[in-house]
Amino acid sequence: MILLALRNLWRRPLRHVLALIGIAVSVATLACLGAFGQGYRDALQSELNGMGMQMMLVPLGCPYDAAARVLRGKTLEFSLPQSALLTARRDPAVSLAAPMLMAVVPQVHEGRTDVWVGIDQSTRQMKPWWKVETGAPWFTGKNEVILGAEAAELEMRRPGDLFYSPETHRTLRVAGILQRSGTADDSLFFVPLTTAQAMFHQTDRITAIAVQLHDPQQTGAASTRLQTIAGAQVVTLSEMMGTFLNLVGAVKTLLFSLAIVALTIGALGVFNTLLSIVVERRSELAMMRALGASGPQIFALLTLESAILTLGGGVCGLIMSAFVGRALASVARQWVPLSPNEVLFKLTPNVAANCFLIGLGVGVLAGVVPAWQASRLPPALALNAD
Amino acid sequence: MKFRFALGGCVVLLAVGALLFSTLGTPPDVYQPAIARRAVGAPLCPWRQPKADMQAFFPTATRFETRVAILSSMLGSLRARLGRWPAPEENPIYVHYVFAGPRLLGRVAVQRVRGQFGAIEVVIGVNESGQVRGVHLQRLREPAAISRALLSQPWLSSLCGKTSRDAFRLGADVPQITPGARTSARAVLKGVRSSLILLEAARELDATNHR
Structure with a gap:
């Protein structure tokens, strides 16, 4: 069945390559984001640890406190x-x-x-x-x-x-x-x-x-x-880290929504590709049904095709992110508040596996509806062909 | 159908035209865009008040352009003229070309020198004959008495008209200054002389390239 699925994909190379690129870009975007988040967190942790202290005593600086002191006619410290x-x-x-x-x-x-x-x-x-x-x-x-x-x-x-x-x-x-x-x-x-x-x-x-x-x-x-x-307040290292991460959080949320959009576009690409395959190959699939292929077998074939497509896209995306990620991180460094000096891009196996699995899951899910439609094609359609 | 295509084509053409006009058709501003278009990287010692300095050195100036002169092919002659190898920040050198419309009025260079109490940034403007048009100390951290002496207009103006071939001995070729300010004054004179030599080398390089 794998060979059959591969042969089917090979019959429309341009269309499938385009769908694969869509998935690859989505996975690369996700992987870059994940690796950047991981790298930023690690770099910040190491920089804060390198400060050689666990906490800092600073003057009370809460704006509400300042306002209250001014209202009471006291001076600010x-x-x-x-x-x-x-x-x-x-x-x-x-x-x-x-x-x-x-x-x-x-x-x-x-x-x-x-x-x-x-x-x-x-x-x-x-x-x-x-x-x-x-x-x-x-x-x-x-x-x-x-x-x-x-x-x-x-x-x-x-x-x-x-x-x-x-x-x-x-x-x-x-x-x-x-x-x-x-x-x-x-x-x-x-x-x-x-x-x-x-x-x-x-x-x-x-x-x-x-x-x-x-x-x-x-x-x-x-x-x-x-x-x-x-007059003093204590700021611990973890609080400092939390504040820095919050600062980056807003940027990360925006980028994450972009990644979601990219992932949706990739999924729609797979959906569109498989749907057009089903429409184009209606008579062929019906012939397969007429020759004895069951509905679940047709469903499995189409799902396998979408899985191969997203698998290829995921691998390409990870390779792409490994090449492009560092350059993107060095550009992003200029806009990141309190950017640490260490490497901001860390594509760990964990991050890579997560992104790959998300891409694969979304791609396979996008292929479910066309595969379901294909599995329900009546064998009688084969008689209408030509 | 044909009408729709024609309409679509017109809209696209209009959009492209508007885009081209907004990017190419805008007349250049007087000061900043020239730098932006030619920026090769930030110079180590920036020109902090270009508008004021330009007006002081070349009152008819309307704009300037910054270009980078790579003097590596002239290292031997520069060493002979400077009496030392050029410092890393002297090659390549950032030369600011000052224009009145299309006419080149002169060049400006900025040099950082070692004052007695901190760095001093010297801005020097020269005309096309290589003569000093004006000198401005844009940044210094000397005590007030020394700053006053260094920034005094008669002393700075005494440098006008000098070329790279002139001597810059304090008290002989340049008016004497208060005793406390002499170390920094000598540093400024050294900076002015170096800038004159480097600007002259950049001009020679321009002439060679034009040929």
Whole structure:
């Protein structure tokens, strides 16, 4: 029966190739989407794990909270008091709490945005992979700056050079230049925490505290305790990941609907192809019935034809997605919010199998109605032929 | 049937005509589209205020076009003229051709130099004889006193008329500047001289290509 089905498909090559292309494009679209989703999730997970922390303490930033405070005539706080750091460090579950003070100074007409980050030794402990390309590995004085690789290149600075901040009127000496990491660190200016506090008039204030736990299993309990620090809210790594995934979710939904449309078009292609086969081969199928082929056998033959068609389309689609997917992912990277630096396209066996099975299922389902019609053709029709 | 075909044909022709007019028939805007059409990749050091600089260097200018000059065939002569090998950002060089209508008025180049307290971006405009028409420091992070000295119009204007063959010694060929600003001023002069040499090389390359 397989040979007969193949021979039947071979009789109208152009029509069948077109139906096969339709299925292939649908499966490729699905596979690209699945692989992109998987890749994004994995890359984000690995990037967040690479941050060396499990949670972050940030100032209360909920817009409802801000509105309530304004309505009550209270001022808004965009930073934490240094005492929050001491409280966090005292928590039994916390192994390391690294404070940071971040200040962004945009100079639109000059096309530059200086991002200053005040840090202390604990940040260095939290980022053991931080490597200094040239110069000292850490500040030797308070008026020193460590530059990210890109920042140093842009400002043409080398260790020992002077570096001036026109907005804060402060001259610093470049202590070291970080190795290129492909992360945001590359374009930042790192200064000692106390220097940043003095530069931006934020004495005893910090923007955030990165928290590393002794045991990541204690995240829940530690989060509940740290949440009690006045003016602070805890954002755990999984919450951060959830937020990022939500951001991508909207784009993914749109793309998924496109994939559904592509899949529907592919299914309609198979449906149309098989229906026209049934119409064209009415007398032939009736002759088969007259010669003793049963209705279920005709049904099986037509279903086999649609299965072969979608099988071929599925394989072609997976091959297509493997070739095109990476290029598409690199283009899509520009529009993805908070895009991780790792590979965004991961066509795992699981994703490939799922897409292949979906394509196959939809294709075979699309062939059911024409096959059913063919199986009900009366043998008497054969007598009308010619 | 024939009428329907004719009507359909007219509609298609109209649509194609409208599409062609919208893409080809629009007169070019004065500044941006020229870059968009010829963009080969973002230059390392962009020209940040083209409109203002063009008006300052070439008051009659109406538009500019950015082209990339690959100077690899002239590396030997460039080394002799610059006194060093060209830096990676100097080859290829982005040359902005400034026009008044169809007439070429001059060229503009942007160079990033190592100031005392940070990078300084120098914009230089030259006319077709290779003489400086104007110099603008579009980005610098020097302390206020040094910035004031470097940005002072008399000092920058003293560079006008200079060519790549002129000397650029501070205090001798170019007016002296306040002591604190001398390191950065020397860096600016070096940048101006390098840009003049590179623009001259680009012009020679243009002439060779025209021949």
